[in-house]
Amino acid sequence: MPDQMQRIALASRPFGVPKPENFSFESMAIPTPGDGEVLVRVHYMSLDPYMRGRMDDAKSYAAPVPIGGTMEAGGVGEVIASNSPAFRPGDIAFGMFGWASHGCLPASELRKLDPAHGPITAALGVLGMPGFTGWYGLTELGRPKAGETLVVAAATGPVGSMVGQVARQAGLRTVGIAGGAEKCALAVDMFGFDACVDHRAFETASELRKAIAAECPKGIDIYFENVGGKVFEAVLPLMNTFGRIPVCGMISGYNLTEAPSGPDRLPMLWRSVLIKHLSINGFIISNHFDRYPEFLATIGPKVASGDIAVLEDIAEGLENAPAAFIRLLTGGNRGKQIVKLI
Amino acid sequence: MPDQMQRIALASRPFGVPKPENFSFESMAIPTPGDGEVLVRVHYMSLDPYMRGRMDDAKSYAAPVPIGGTMEAGGVGEVIASNSPAFRPGDIAFGMFGWASHGCLPASELRKLDPAHGPITAALGVLGMPGFTGWYGLTELGRPKAGETLVVAAATGPVGSMVGQVARQAGLRTVGIAGGAEKCALAVDMFGFDACVDHRAFETASELRKAIAAECPKGIDIYFENVGGKVFEAVLPLMNTFGRIPVCGMISGYNLTEAPSGPDRLPMLWRSVLIKHLSINGFIISNHFDRYPEFLATIGPKVASGDIAVLEDIAEGLENAPAAFIRLLTGGNRGKQIVKLI
Numbered sequence: 001m002p003d004q005m006q007r008i009a010l011a012s013r014p015f016g017v018p019k020p021e022n023f024s025f026e027s028m029a030i031p032t033p034g035d036g037e038v039l040v041r042v043h044y045m046s047l048d049p050y051m052r053g054r055m056d057d058a059k060s061y062a063a064p065v066p067i068g069g070t071m072e073a074g075g076v077g078e079v080i081a082s083n084s085p086a087f088r089p090g091d092i093a094f095g096m097f098g099w100a101s102h103g104c105l106p107a108s109e110l111r112k113l114d115p116a117h118g119p120i121t122a123a124l125g126v127l128g129m130p131g132f133t134g135w136y137g138l139t140e141l142g143r144p145k146a147g148e149t150l151v152v153a154a155a156t157g158p159v160g161s162m163v164g165q166v167a168r169q170a171g172l173r174t175v176g177i178a179g180g181a182e183k184c185a186l187a188v189d190m191f192g193f194d195a196c197v198d199h200r201a202f203e204t205a206s207e208l209r210k211a212i213a214a215e216c217p218k219g220i221d222i223y224f225e226n227v228g229g230k231v232f233e234a235v236l237p238l239m240n241t242f243g244r245i246p247v248c249g250m251i252s253g254y255n256l257t258e259a260p261s262g263p264d265r266l267p268m269l270w271r272s273v274l275i276k277h278l279s280i281n282g283f284i285i286s287n288h289f290d291r292y293p294e295f296l297a298t299i300g301p302k303v304a305s306g307d308i309a310v311l312e313d314i315a316e317g318l319e320n321a322p323a324a325f326i327r328l329l330t331g332g333n334r335g336k337q338i339v340k341l342i
Numbered sequence: 343m344p345d346q347m348q349r350i351a352l353a354s355r356p357f358g359v360p361k362p363e364n365f366s367f368e369s370m371a372i373p374t375p376g377d378g379e380v381l382v383r384v385h386y387m388s389l390d391p392y393m394r395g396r397m398d399d400a401k402s403y404a405a406p407v408p409i410g411g412t413m414e415a416g417g418v419g420e421v422i423a424s425n426s427p428a429f430r431p432g433d434i435a436f437g438m439f440g441w442a443s444h445g446c447l448p449a450s451e452l453r454k455l456d457p458a459h460g461p462i463t464a465a466l467g468v469l470g471m472p473g474f475t476g477w478y479g480l481t482e483l484g485r486p487k488a489g490e491t492l493v494v495a496a497a498t499g500p501v502g503s504m505v506g507q508v509a510r511q512a513g514l515r516t517v518g519i520a521g522g523a524e525k526c527a528l529a530v531d532m533f534g535f536d537a538c539v540d541h542r543a544f545e546t547a548s549e550l551r552k553a554i555a556a557e558c559p560k561g562i563d564i565y566f567e568n569v570g571g572k573v574f575e576a577v578l579p580l581m582n583t584f585g586r587i588p589v590c591g592m593i594s595g596y597n598l599t600e601a602p603s604g605p606d607r608l609p610m611l612w613r614s615v616l617i618k619h620l621s622i623n624g625f626i627i628s629n630h631f632d633r634y635p636e637f638l639a640t641i642g643p644k645v646a647s648g649d650i651a652v653l654e655d656i657a658e659g660l661e662n663a664p665a666a667f668i669r670l671l672t673g674g675n676r677g678k679q680i681v682k683l684i
Contacts, residue, residue: 006660017671023664044656047667047679071663077683099663101683118646125678126645126652132637136630141623156653158678162641165650179673186676190651225622236615245622273578273624280567280587280622281483282615288478295474299504303468304460308507309532310468311498314386318348321413321441322365325389329359331521334528336467336500337389341419341443 005030007100010065014055022055023071031104038082039104042097045075046124049249070098074129076113076120077103087112094123125158134162137246138224146171148221149240151212153177153231155187155196159248163224168192172222175215177231205233213238225249247273311335347372349442352407356397364397365413373446380429381446384419384439388466391591413441416471418455418462429454436465467500476504479588480566488513490563491582493554495519495573497529497538501590505566510534514564517557519573547575555580566590589615653677 004027011024033039054065054072065072075097079087084107087093093110097103113120118127125131138144142163150167154160155176164174164187176187176196187196195215202208212220212234219240225232225247239245273280302308313333315324321339328337346369353366375381396407396414407414417439421429426449429435435452439445455462460469467473480486484505492509496502497518506516506529518529518538529538537557544550554562554576561582567574567589581587615622644650655675657666663681670679 008660008663018664018668020664020668025661042683045660045663045681045683047657047663047670047681049671051667052671075683099660099681101660117642121654121656121678121680122645122652124680125654126650127638127642130678131641132634135637135641136633137625140630140633141621141625156677157675158653161651161653161677166641169649183676186653190653192651239620243620245620247622247624273622278581278585278587278622278624279483280589280615280620282589282620283479283483288482291478291482292474295477296469299473299477299508300459300469303464307511308468309503309534310464311500311503311528311532312463312467314463315389318350318387318441318443319367321350321387321389322360322362325393326360326362328389329391329394333499334525335498335503336463336472338463338466339387339389339441341384341387341417 003030004028005100005102007070007098009068009070010055012067013057018052018055030102033081033083033104036084036106036108037104038084038087038093038107038110039080039102040075040077040093040095040097040110041080042075042077042101042103044077044121044124045073045097045099046128047073048130070100072096073099074124075100075103076123082107086110092120094128126162128158130158131162133248134159134224135166137248138163138166138222141246142167142222142224142244144170144172144222147173149173149175149216149218150222150224151175151177151216151220151235151238152224153199153227155193156183156191157226159226160224161187161191164191164193167222168194173216173218175212175220177212177227199231199234205230208234209238219243222246313337315339317341345372346370347442347444349412349440351410351412352397354409355399360394360397372444375423375425375446378426378448378450379424379446380421380426380435380449380452381423381444382417382419382435382437382439382452383422384417384443384445386419386463386466387415387417387439387441388470389415390472414438415441416466417442417445418465419445424449428452434462436470468504470500472500473504475590476501476566477508479590480505480508480564483588484509484564484566484586486512486514486564489515491515491517491558491560492564492566493517493519493558493562493577493580494566495541495569497533497535498525499568501568502566503529503533506533506535509564510536515558515560517554517562519554519569541573541576547572550576551580561585564588654680656680656682658682 006027009024012022014022057064076094079089079091086107092113092115095105095110113123144167150172152160152163155178168174174193176193177199178184178187178196179200184196184198187193197211199208220238221240221243223235223245225245226249313335318341348369351366354364356364399406418436421431421433428449434455434457437447437452455465486509492514494502494505497520506518510516516535518535519541520526520529520538521542526538526540529535539553541550562580563582563585565577565587567587568591655677660683669675
């Protein structure tokens with residue numbers, strides 16, 4: 001039947017790694033485009049790790065795919081019917097058509113591609129969402145500076161390979177992390193990484209840490225986080241002061257099931273940083289004393305007027321300082337701990 | 343002997359919570375101020391959690407106290423001798439005198455206090471380093487907005503009480519966390535917190551999370567991190583999208599001994615965020631599509647010229663999409679995973 005289309009729907013929610021039975025392959029009538037809509041025959045669809053999140057019924061940054069709904073995906077294809085003046089049959093377009101052979105979308109949700117500009121698959125990868133993610137996260141949040149060292153995992157993936165190449169071209173030492181010797185060779189030979197560490201060759205985070213440290217003699221200034229888990233744990237202690245960690249994904253945690261009290265709770269927690277778009281900034285106040293006069297001018301009068309309350313816990317005598325300090329560390333004090341000497 | 347001073351030195355490095363034998367109380371000759379130096383009789387010295395870090399011989403943001411060295415501390419006292427025109431005997435000054443009855447420092451390292459402006463102990467707390475830490479971290483990194491919800495632990499401490507009061511005065515709902523009913527009552531009655539949760543009343547992070555959630559009906563926009571550990575774990579999943587977490591300390595981890603593979607590795611790792619002054623930013627690229635044209639204009643020509651390499655892994659047929667997706671999640675693909683449909 002030439003007017004049938006195929007799609008893959010979410011049959012059931014996975015527990016851990018998805019299984020084939022979580023998906024259902026279905027045929028259905030090709031829709032007829034309504035006013036302003038465009039019908040596209042999909043040539044290529046994208047598969048990306050974020051789709052795993054859409055399969056869960058958990059609160060995240062996007063709504064889950066409903067049971068029975070078409071799996072979400074971007075795709076590129078050829079316009080075969082159009083009720084919009086913006087598209088004609090034969091045009092090539094990008095859109096969120098889902099896991100489906102055909103898609104029918106308002107023209108405003110499609111982006112026209114010029115095949116003369118290169119392979120149309122680029123719109124799904126290097127010039128699409130993954131490449132953009134790598135470029136944006138690196139340049140905007142990673143703030144790369146020549147001479148620094150960058151580490152990125154999934155180094156041969158579309159995000160990691162963009163991050164590594166842009167960083168190298170900005171004058172950074174780039175160290176990739178990938179799974180297996182073949183991917184590591186690809187990272188160096190094809191994407192120009194200065195080195196690539198095979199995370200599968202190391203059982204524990206601390207072993208992996210030693211291998212990464214050996215390739216980062218000046219420490220790590222930017223860790224572009226897209227995997228989480230063991231790699232994150234290996235890298236974090238190697239970060240240099242004022243290091244930056246843009247977090248765009250953590251594929252290692254996507255298949256974890258809730259484990260709030262076991263050792264696996266670290267990636268589950270860390271995932272919040274991503275899905276909540278959190279901004280976490282460690283700071284050492286001694287680096288910011290240029291703002292101290294402003295603080296004094298702002299808060300000093302409020303302390304004097306009583307608008308800022310003050311609670312002090314005053315121990316007596318230098319000889320009692322160690323006991324007061326130990327008490328402070330275990331929460332025994334009330335307010336600012338001070339020792340009165342005379 | 344009137345020309346003797348007392349100090350407390352670091353006798354040995356602690357393992358876990360410090361013990362009295364880690365400190366030694368000593369008498370020594372009062373130093374004579376050299377050219378440009380000022381001798382101060384210390385009246386009050388400060389005790390702060392950061393001092394625990396100085397007792398370890400681990401890489402941190404400041405050098406450790408050497409064995410036999412005077413424990414580090416800020417203090418306020420009276421000038422008793424001066425070889426600088428900037429200070430006269432009788433002046434009150436703040437300086438890093440250490441755990442000591444007397445301190446002799448260059449005038450440039452002292453700050454003169456005016457006792458008419460209030461109690462001189464304020465220079466160690468509310469108007470000193472702790473208060474400044476709370477104010478800076480909240481205003482600069484927390485970016486508080488009226489109507490938002492703030493959570494801070496150690497709510498009756500000098501940092502937490504500053505954070506809570508400044509946030510409340512900026513129109514935020516403020517929820518403190520403190521250890522014990524007495525501190526919780528203080529947080530509400532003295533510092534004006536809207537609510538305060540007693541973390542000691544809950545055994546696990548998930549129980550504590552429920553209690554905090556009940557006080558934060560609109561979620562948490564700012565978590566001012568100064569304790570880490572169980573509180574961090576309880577709060578993180580309650581954060582709202584675009585939440586901010588300034589991290590100035592994590593007292594819960596200061597006494598931990600290295601435990602790289604057990605469940606206690608979370609606070610050990612998290613401590614890196616603090617001591618390395620890290621900036622961690624979760625981001626969802628769909629919030630930044632305004633930058634997509636800039637990306638295309640920058641990277642598109644490099645893809646065309648081959649300056650950015652592209653690796654694609656193309657599976658054939660929609661029916662093979664689930665298998666390709668499962669392979670992607672377990673690292674079996676090479677480069678950007680795409681499914682070719684026709």
